[in-house]
Amino acid sequence: MLSQLVKSHLVKASGKRAFATTVNENFLPKKYGGKYIVTLIPGDGIGKEITDSVKTIFAAENVPIDWETVELSGVSGSASQIDEAVLSLKRNKVGLKGITYTPSSPFAKSLNVALRKELDIFASLVLIKNIPGVPSKLQDIDFVLVRENTEGEYSGLEHQSVPGVVESLKIMTKYKTERIARFAFDFAIKNDRKLVTAIHKANIMKLGDGLFRSTVKEVGLAEYPGVEVKDMIVDNASMQAVSYPQQFDVMVTPNLYGSILSNIGAALIGGPGLVPGANFGREHAVFEPGCRHVGLDIKDKNVANPTGMILSATMMLRHLGLDPYADKIAKATYDVLAEGKAVTPDIGGKATTTEFTAAILSKLQS
Structure with a gap:
């Protein structure tokens, strides 16, 4: 791996x-x-x-x-x-x-x-x-987005069951979540980062995002005791990113949320x-x-x-x-x-x- x-x-x-x-x-x-x-x-x-x-x-x-x-x-x-x-x-x-x-x-x-x-x-x-010299409304921003790249909303599995009704499958697996979690925690350790925050929507997608949230926290607590692990709902994380981005260190996300937050991050800097x-x-x-x-x-x-x-x-x-x-x-x-x-x-x-x-x-x- x-x-x-x-x-x-x-x-x-x-x-x-x-x-x-x-x-x-x-x-x-x-x-x-x-x-x-x-x-x-x-x-x-x-x-x-x-x-x-x-x-x-x-x-x-x-x-x-x-x-x-x-x-x-x-x-x-x-x-x-x-x-x-x-x-x-x-x-x-x-x-x-x-x-x-x-x-x-x-x-x-x-x-x-x-x-x-x-x-x-x-x-x-x-x-x-x-970046010094580049205008920005907020300073001391320095965080990393680690995004799972191969599943989630980007699984590409959609079909129209009847005219006007589309089903889109969001695939979340424990194996791929463990893999991206370990990547994020390894990166944190080797780059002197102290906090990994799992971004999710587990309050609504209780099984899929619930699996992501619980798996990231399990991996962190069991295998990386030197790194603090937290979780945050994606809509709150988006608000926090534009109001107090200095709180973030490493954010680990499913596919779509990483895409959204990378655009927010780009606007910030x-x-x-x-x-x-x-x-x-x-x-x-x-x-x-x-x-x-x-x-x-x-x-x-x-x-x-x-x-x-x-x-x-x-x-x-x-x-x-x-x-x-x-x-x-x-x-x-x-x-x-x-x-x-x-x-x-x-x-x-x-x-x-x-x-x-x-x-x-x-x-x-x-």
Whole structure:
């Protein structure tokens, strides 16, 4: 199980905690000519622009990575693309990914969900913390969302029993809840976190969310006595997140609640373009922005904020044991944000994506 293989360590960035995960070398991609081969999935919307920013920075710093690019699109793609992406990640073990668009059509499947299910990438990790220089109404925010990625409301099991009546199945299992709970508690211990809060709606969904709530608490009390465990109803947690987010340390959630809270968290610290994230399975790791916005409305306008993607890419470098590159790129990114001279419109600036990337390159060369 991943939670038994993971070694996490702290990396200091701008005086705040940052996070990385490295795994047993058996689960890392092989090196060819001294370089790792990493799957790159630009995705839809602004995906190509922000992954191009990462590619430009990595090339300038001679980061020992070669990209295997796979096109995966919910807008114009074909069913064969998901198979190609799965095969590439099975070969390479590690990927960097933009977000793919999911149409609202009843016959359209989410490629994001399909990829996670095919590879059993069960744990989503989203880092929510203030960034110096970025305007925010609340300060001292520093919490982590651990989201179960493969079941719950995203099980995708729906049918219309009679016209006008739809049944949608929410699947919750003890096995997968124990697995995500152990991931959350392991992360807490290895990153000096003191509290894990299980988010649920067990007052209404007494069996499904009740199972999630009780299982997380059982795992915590039985196996991780050094970490405090609490639980909170999701609607209250949403209110608490916008009124007193400093109370949270690690939040562990079923699928849908994690998606909602990651968006709330992104709003707290300045917007979706700032949030890094990662997804872990038994053998595979896929790094992508933690707030999963496609950005179709700003595609090709050169105004997207690539911060979340760049910081996700530095998490990937630490996962691969390439800490010096990760530290240098993360510091340059934080320095540009702190100065505020070349930042994108979403956080009050006037710089383009290209200009923001150039400012990071300038910091790296200075």
